[in-house]
Every structure is written in C-alpha cells, then in structure tokens.
Amino acid sequence: MADTTDPIIEVRGLGKVFGKTRALDGLDLSVAAGEVHGFLGPNGAGKSTTLRILLGLIRPSSGTATVFGADPWREPVRSHQDLAYVPGDVSLWPNLSGGEVIDLLTGLRGGADTALRRRLIDAFEFDPRRKTRTYSKGNRQKVALIAAFARPARLYVLDEPSSGLDPIMESVFRSEIGRVHDDGATVLLSSHILSEVEQLCDRVTIIRAGRVVESGSLTALRHLKRTHFRVEGVDGRVLANLPGIQDVRVDGLTTEFEVEAATLPLVLEGVAAARPTGLTVSPPSLESLFLRHYAEPSSANDGAGEDRAGRVD
Amino acid sequence: MPAAVRLALNQLQRDRILVPVWILGIALLGFATASAVSSEFGEVGERQAIVAVAAANPAFLFLRGVPDGFGIGAVVFFQGFAFTALLAGLMSTLLVVRHTRTDEELGRAELIGSTPLRRTAPLAATLLVGGAANLVLAGCVAVGYIAAGLPAAGSVTAGLAVAAVGLFFVPVAAVVAQLMPSGHSANGAAASLVGAAYLLRGVGDAIGTPNADLTQVMSSWVSLLSPIGWGQRSRPFSAADTMPLLVLAVAAATVAAVVLITRNRRDLGASLLPERVGRSHGRLRSFVGLAWVLQRPILIGWCVGAAVMGGLAGGLGPVIADAVAGNTSLKELIGRLVPGSSADIVDVFTAALIGIAGVLAAAAGIQGVLRLRAEETEGRAELLLTVPKSRTNWLVANLMLAIASATVVAGVAGAAAAVGIFLTGTAGTPAIQLIAASLAHVPAAAIFIAAPAVIFAAIPRLSVPIGWGLLAGGLVLGQFGELLGLPEWLQAVSPFHHSPAMPVESFDPGSALVMGIVALGGGAIAAYLIQHRDLTG
Numbered sequence: 001m002a003d004t005t006d007p008i009i010e011v012r013g014l015g016k017v018f019g020k021t022r023a024l025d026g027l028d029l030s031v032a033a034g035e036v037h038g039f040l041g042p043n044g045a046g047k048s049t050t051l052r053i054l055l056g057l058i059r060p061s062s063g064t065a066t067v068f069g070a071d072p073w074r075e076p077v078r079s080h081q082d083l084a085y086v087p088g089d090v091s092l093w094p095n096l097s098g099g100e101v102i103d104l105l106t107g108l109r110g111g112a113d114t115a116l117r118r119r120l121i122d123a124f125e126f127d128p129r130r131k132t133r134t135y136s137k138g139n140r141q142k143v144a145l146i147a148a149f150a151r152p153a154r155l156y157v158l159d160e161p162s163s164g165l166d167p168i169m170e171s172v173f174r175s176e177i178g179r180v181h182d183d184g185a186t187v188l189l190s191s192h193i194l195s196e197v198e199q200l201c202d203r204v205t206i207i208r209a210g211r212v213v214e215s216g217s218l219t220a221l222r223h224l225k226r227t228h229f230r231v232e233g234v235d236g237r238v239l240a241n242l243p244g245i246q247d248v249r250v251d252g253l254t255t256e257f258e259v260e261a262a263t264l265p266l267v268l269e270g271v272a273a274a275r276p277t278g279l280t281v282s283p284p285s286l287e288s289l290f291l292r293h294y295a296e297p298s299s300a301n302d303g304a305g306e307d308r309a310g311r312v313d
Numbered sequence: 314m315p316a317a318v319r320l321a322l323n324q325l326q327r328d329r330i331l332v333p334v335w336i337l338g339i340a341l342l343g344f345a346t347a348s349a350v351s352s353e354f355g356e357v358g359e360r361q362a363i364v365a366v367a368a369a370n371p372a373f374l375f376l377r378g379v380p381d382g383f384g385i386g387a388v389v390f391f392q393g394f395a396f397t398a399l400l401a402g403l404m405s406t407l408l409v410v411r412h413t414r415t416d417e418e419l420g421r422a423e424l425i426g427s428t429p430l431r432r433t434a435p436l437a438a439t440l441l442v443g444g445a446a447n448l449v450l451a452g453c454v455a456v457g458y459i460a461a462g463l464p465a466a467g468s469v470t471a472g473l474a475v476a477a478v479g480l481f482f483v484p485v486a487a488v489v490a491q492l493m494p495s496g497h498s499a500n501g502a503a504a505s506l507v508g509a510a511y512l513l514r515g516v517g518d519a520i521g522t523p524n525a526d527l528t529q530v531m532s533s534w535v536s537l538l539s540p541i542g543w544g545q546r547s548r549p550f551s552a553a554d555t556m557p558l559l560v561l562a563v564a565a566a567t568v569a570a571v572v573l574i575t576r577n578r579r580d581l582g583a584s585l586l587p588e589r590v591g592r593s594h595g596r597l598r599s600f601v602g603l604a605w606v607l608q609r610p611i612l613i614g615w616c617v618g619a620a621v622m623g624g625l626a627g628g629l630g631p632v633i634a635d636a637v638a639g640n641t642s643l644k645e646l647i648g649r650l651v652p653g654s655s656a657d658i659v660d661v662f663t664a665a666l667i668g669i670a671g672v673l674a675a676a677a678g679i680q681g682v683l684r685l686r687a688e689e690t691e692g693r694a695e696l697l698l699t700v701p702k703s704r705t706n707w708l709v710a711n712l713m714l715a716i717a718s719a720t721v722v723a724g725v726a727g728a729a730a731a732v733g734i735f736l737t738g739t740a741g742t743p744a745i746q747l748i749a750a751s752l753a754h755v756p757a758a759a760i761f762i763a764a765p766a767v768i769f770a771a772i773p774r775l776s777v778p779i780g781w782g783l784l785a786g787g788l789v790l791g792q793f794g795e796l797l798g799l800p801e802w803l804q805a806v807s808p809f810h811h812s813p814a815m816p817v818e819s820f821d822p823g824s825a826l827v828m829g830i831v832a833l834g835g836g837a838i839a840a841y842l843i844q845h846r847d848l849t850g
Binding site: 055058059085087089090092093097100104107109110129130133134157 | 598692
C-alpha cells in the first residue's frame with residue numbers, strides 16, 4: 001500500500017509541549033496523495049494539536065511536519081495554497097449571514113466555484129441568508145463544510161467534520177468526500193464515528209496520548225484482529241485445550257473465545273470434532289479494536305500496541 | 314432557600330468582578346466631583362458666579378442639569394448627578410441583558426429552564442440582583458460624597474437618587490430583553506433608552522425657567538418624562554424630598570410585574586422583533602473587507618460621540634466666551650486644561666474638547682486592533698489563518714483599518730466643531746483649521762493603536778487590559794496632568810502630551826513625524842512577532 005510518489009503529509013517524531021502537558025510525544029503520520037486517511041483517537045489524544053501543527057497555527061516542540069513538501073510553520077502561505085480546512089468547533093461572525101461567511105472564506109482562498117456552491121447549498125438544505133448567530137451547531141458545521149468544498153482543493157483537513165449533522169446530512173458529507181476522492185484529492189479526516197471511517201477511509205492512524213498505536217489500511221487491520229467464536233452444547237473444558245484461543249469465557253454449555261487468524265484452521269477442526277449444537281462466528285470488528293485502544297490506560301498501552309505489531313502497511 | 318435567590322447568588326458570582334468595578338467607579342466619580350468642586354470653587358462667591366453662569370445658559374443646563382442654590386453639595390449635585398445617573402442606568406441595563414437575553418442566545422438559559430423551577434425564576438433572580446446592585450450603589454455613592462466632606466443626610470439622599478434611576482432601568486432593560494432577538498441588540502436598545510432619558514432631561518432642563526437672581530432653575534415638565542429628571546427633583550442638598558424617588562421605585566416595581574407576566578407567556582428564545590435576514594451572497598473577499606464590516610457599527614458609534622464632542626466644542630465656544638467674560642476663576646480653570654492659557658478663551662475651550670475627541674479617535678482604533686484578540690479567543694482566527702494569506706497580512710489589514718478609523722473619528726470631530734461654530738453665527742476659527750486641529754491628534758492616537766498590536770503579537774493574553782490601560786494612563790497624564798500638578802517628565806510620557814493643542818498652539822511637524830515613526834515601528838514589530846507565536850484559544 002506504500003505510495004511511490006511523495007506523501008502529501010509527512011510527520012516524523014512530532015512532539016508538542018504546552019507548559020507541563022505533553023500533548024504530542026513522537027507522533028509519526030504519513031498521508032499519501034489521493035488517499036482518504038482516518039485519524040482516530042480518544043479525546044485529548046492529540047488529534048487537534050496535530051492538525052493545528054499541520055496547518056501552521058502552532059509550532060511543534062520537536063520533530064518535523066511537512067505539507068505539500070513545505071514546513072507549514074515556516075511557509076504557511078505555500079502550504080495553504082491548495083488546502084481546505086474544517087475545524088472541529090466552528091465559530092463564526094454573529095453579524096454576518098452564512099452566505100457571506102462562505103463567500104469570505106472561499107474568497108480568501110481564491111473564490112468559490114459558483115455552480116458547486118449552489119449545488120452544495122441545495123444538497124445540505126442550507127439557508128445562507130440567516131445571520132450566523134441564529135445557527136445551530138449543525139448549521140455552523142455546514143457553513144464550514146460548504147466553504148471547504150465549494151472550491152476545489154488538493155488537500156482537505158477535516159477535524160470531526162460531521163459532528164452535529166443528522167444522518168441525511170452525514171450521507172451528503174460522505175458523498176462529497178467521495179467526489180473529491182474521485183477527483184484525486186487527499187483527505188485527512190479526524191473522526192469518532194466508526195461507520196464513517198469504515199465507509200470513507202483507505203487507511204487509518206489511531207493515536208493515544210500523543211503517539212501512534214496503530215496505523216495501516218483498514219483491510220490489514222481487520223486481518224490482524226481476532227475472530228470471535230460462540231460455541232453451544234459443548235463442555236467448555238474440551239474447547240479450552242484448543243491451540244491459540246484467547247479470552248475464553250464459559251457459561252454452562254456455552255463457550256466464547258477469540259482466535260488469531262493464523263490458528264483459525266486448527267481451531268475450526270477442533271470445534272468440528274467437539275460436535276457443537278450451535279455455532280456463531282463473528283468477523284473481527286473494528287469497534288472492538290478501537291474500544292481496546294480507547295479504554296486501555298496509557299501505561300499498559302505501550303506494550304500492548306507492540307504486541308499487535310504496531311504498523312501494518 | 315427560594316429558587317430565585319439561589320439563582321441570584323449564582324448570577325452574583327458571575328458578576329463578582331464586573332459589578333463591583335461599576336459601583337466603585339461611579340462612587341469614585343462622585344467623590345472626585347465633590348472634591349474638585351470643594352477645591353476649585355471653595356469660596357461662596359465663586360460658586361455663586363458659576364451657578365449664575367450656568368443658570369443663564371441653556372447649553373450648560375442641557376449638559377449638566379439644573380442648578381439649585383450654591384451650597385457645595387447643591388453645586389456638586391448639579392454638576393454630577395445627571396451623568397452619574399446615566400452611568401447607573403448603563404450598569405443596570407448591561408447587567409440585566411447579560412443574564413437574560415444573552416443567556417438565552419448562548420443557550421445557557423436552556424439548561425436552567427430544564428430544571429424544576431418556575432419559568433420566571435431566572436428573570437426574578439436577575440431583577441433581585443439588579444435591585445441589590447443599585448442598593449449597594451446608593452450606599453457607596455453616599456459614602457463617596459460624605460468622604461469628600463458633604464453633609465451626611467444630603468449625601469444619602471443623593472446616593473438614593475442615583476440608585477433610583479439605576480433601579481428604574483432594571484425592569485426596563487428586562488422588557489427590552491424580552492423584545493430583542495440578541496444580547497447585542499438588546500444592549501444597544503436598552504443603552505439607547507438610557508441615553509434618551511439623559512437627552513429628555515437635558516431638553517427639559519434647558520427650557521426650564523431660572524429665578525430672578527440666577528441661583529436656581531426650575532426644569533420644565535419635559536424633564537419629568539425622564540427618570541433622571543425625577544431623580545434630580547429629589548434636591549438632596551437644598552430641599553430634600555424622597556417622594557420623586559418613591560415614584561421611581563413604584564414605577565420600577567410595576568414594570569417588573571409586567572415583565573414577569575410577559576416572560577411567563579413567552580417561548581424561550583422567542584422575541585417580538587425577529588432577527589433580520591442577511592444577504593445570501595457576500596462581497597467580502599479580503600481581511601480588510603472583513604475588518605471593515607466588523608468595525609463599521611463600532612466606528613459609527615465613535616463618530617456619533619466625536620460629532621457630539623466636536624459640536625459642543627464649536628457651538629459652546631461663543632457661549633463660554635460671554636459667560637466667562639467677567640469671571641476670572643472660571644477662566645483660570647479652563648486655561649489650566651491647556652498650556653498657554655493667555656490665549657483666546659474660546660480657542661482654549663475648543664482645543665480642550667478637540668483634545669478629548671483625539672482620545673475618542675484613539676479608542677476607536679484600539680477597539681479595532683483588539684478585535685484581533687477576540688477573533689483568536691473566539692476561534693474564528695483559525696478559519697482565517699488556514700487560507701493562503703499570511704498572518705502579517707491579517708494583522709496589518711486590521712491595524713491599517715484601526716488607524717483609518719481613528720483618522721475618520723478625528724475628522725468628524727473637527728468637522729462637527731466647524732458646523733457648531735457656523736450654527737452660532739460667530740466668526741470663529743476657520744473650518745479647515747478646526748479639522749486640522751483634530752487630525753493633529755492622529756499621530757499620538759496611532760501610537761496608542763500600535764501598542765496593543767505589539768502586545769497582541771507578543772503576549773496575547775495581556776493585549777486587552779494593556780491596550781485600554783495605556784489609553785487610560787495616557788488620558789490622565791496628557792489631559793489632566795497639568796490640572797493634577799504632575800511633574801513635566803511624567804506628563805511627557807504620554808503621546809497626547811506631544812500633540813499640539815491647536816488652534817491655541819501651532820502644528821509641530823517634528824513631533825508628529827517622530828510619533829508617526831514610533832507608531833510605524835510598533836506596527837512593523839507587531840507584524841514580525843505575530844509570525845513567531847502559537848495561535849491560542
């Protein structure tokens with residue numbers, strides 16, 4: 001999955017310290033041209049800090065970041081040339097109308113594509129004439145999204161962009177991502193919504209406490225994960241001896257356990273030999289992966305992350 | 314504890330800094346006025362003279378109120394009451410709107426509204442807080458007057474008179490908050506009502522009838538259309554009468570009852586006047602364009618202030634000349650405001666007021682620069698700084714617009730002075746020279762505008778307090794340094810000290826050039842520093 005062309009975003013050993021707080025602690029991130037990259041992590045993991053460094057709004061304490069091959073801190077204008085950004089918490093000018101803000105933001109980037117602007121306003125069912133002080137959170141989000149998509153860009157940096165949108169508007173948002181992806185644009189999308197990430201992203205990076213804990217393509221990450229088995233009508237002690245099974249839980253004649261991909265054939269044979277009356281096998285769920293990373297205390301996390309073979313490309 | 318009281322305590326906690334600053338500020342102003350009158354007009358004869366001057370001049374009556382005898386207390390009350398009451402009114406309206414419409418607009422009221430309380434509880438709490446604040450204000454104003462040596466009984470009545478006006482505007486602002494769609498518009502409308510009360514009182518007093526020996530003026534019925542007029546009727550230091558204050562209190566209670574009923578019948582967030590609809594397409598394409606649109610309403614406000622100031626400078630000049638013709642002590646006082654007091658009294662008066670217009674110009678500019686900070690803390694700067702334009706571009710655009718605002722405000726003041734003189738039909742200073750006199754303050758104002766820009770670029774957290782603090786310091790040093798007898802070197806610290814007091818003094822191109830270069834240097838430093846710090850907020 002490695003790309004031969006230069007990555008659009010390249011981050012190496014990024015650190016950021018705010019007073020005594022270490023927000024980023026040696027973070028690596030690489031986003032190739034044309035990919036939609038999911039950027040995940042629990043609250044306070046350092047997602048927004050990373051994005052703000054990539055946008056040249058704050059300076060890294062250590063490490064390097066390049067966007068379009070330029071250092072965003074030294075050359076903000078050059079790195080912003082072909083970039084659109086949607087902040088996580090959109091704050092607007094209360095006295096301006098939504099339409100005025102859209103035209104201001106696109107105007108500062110060189111002007112909106114009028115047809116695109118009109119289509120987006122329709123698609124998002126947005127009333128551009130109201131003053132922004134009357135907008136709900138979702139409507140403020142729409143202003144930033146329409147402004148970002150109404151002028152073609154080569155890189156879209158989106159910080160939890162669909163928060164506050166209803167499911168219909170979320171699907172409009174997803175189709176816009178699909179459109180710019182088809183046009184060859186690169187997208188870095190920080191998100192909490194798993195279905196969104198699963199549907200949109202080619203690759204994901206999961207961070208915790210300022211460091212990467214997983215990074216790779218979604219398919220690779222799924223393969224890495226364990227398959228869930230639920231076997232009924234068999235004495236649990238029989239199954240407990242199967243090779244390579246983990247997290248075994250026995251409740252009467254029902255047994256649940258997890259299986260690594262490598263030992264799957266052996267386990268299947270063993271289960272068949274035990275002659276179960278019922279069997280449920282669930283695919284590895286992304287959710288369990290995320291929940292595990294999100295919930296672990298950070299000290300236990302470092303070793304666990306390595307166990308799971310950190311980087312998969 | 315009743316819910317309204319508990320909510321009131323919560324609102325008081327939010328106001329624990331702001332309201333005490335207002336109250337102490339108003340009380341200090343009362344103390345300063347009383348002290349100044351005692352020291353400047355210590356002699357009965359002097360007071361008699363100034364009262365006679367004022368009684369015979371509608372312009373004075375309009376500005377200050379009606380004189381009511383020439384005891385020290387009476388002169389203090391005449392000099393200071395109307396303006397002090399205006400401040401009390403503004404304190405009340407800002408307090409009430411902050412806890413009512415602004416809370417609704419920002420969604421905080423919704424949280425409270427979901428608790429098992431009566432719908433009117435938050436509003437009742439705000440009315441309580443407003444009442445309590447004005448009660449404390451009454452006490453503080455009274456203490457200020459007593460500390461300055463005024464009779465105790467009169468001081469208490471005067472404190473109550475100020476607070477009664479403030480109290481009246483508590484429920485009035487609550488009514489406005491029911492009607493207007495946003496905290497911003499409610500503040501504007503409520504403050505306008507306070508201003509209207511001041512103006513109505515001014516008109517009523519100006520057309521009042523003076524008695525034969527010019528020691529008193531009886532204001533006309535028009536003054537009684539204004540709560541400030543009613544407060545003035547309490548006559549604390551001559552013939553104290555609390556009846557007019559009771560009238561204000563009863564009126565306040567009645568309006569409070571009405572507003573509570575209104576609130577009980579209104580949807581949360583609903584307003585009588587709907588939010589206006591804006592444009593679907595914008596024409597803003599640049600940082601300067603945005604800065605202009607945001608600065609425009611503020612600039613209009615400062616221009617109105619400058620026009621009033623300039624108009625008074627021009628229009629009152631001849632009146633002053635007549636009035637002080639035979640009064641040496643007043644002549645001396647006005648002369649002390651501007652060095653070179655041997656000059657023509659009208660020019661001295663004009664120069665002093667135009668100097669204040671210079672301060673207004675600086676303030677308009679400072680407000681423009683400090684918008685950068687608001688944009689940063691309120692999270693809008695990150696939208697602006699992720700476009701392919703530099704931070705320097707953003708800062709310089711706002712800085713240039715701030716300087717332009719100061720120039721416009723100064724120009725308006727000068728033009729208004731010219732119109733004022735023209736209307737009085739006297740041959741005063743030519744219009745061009747008056748406008749030049751105002752514009753001569755722009756270089757000093759530019760320094761006050763560049764300074765917060767540098768602070769914003771270096772230590773953003775401090776830009777707002779330092780920006781306004783410097784102006785306040787410069788104002789005291791430059792405008793009142795002479796009056797307060799401060800040493801020359803200290804006065805020279807303020808840029809205003811180096812502005813020529815035209816038309817009394819002549820224009821000094823050297824100092825204007827030096828100040829211009831200092832301001833430009835500050836702007837360049839700010840433009841450099843802003844690229845080298847993290848965006849906060």
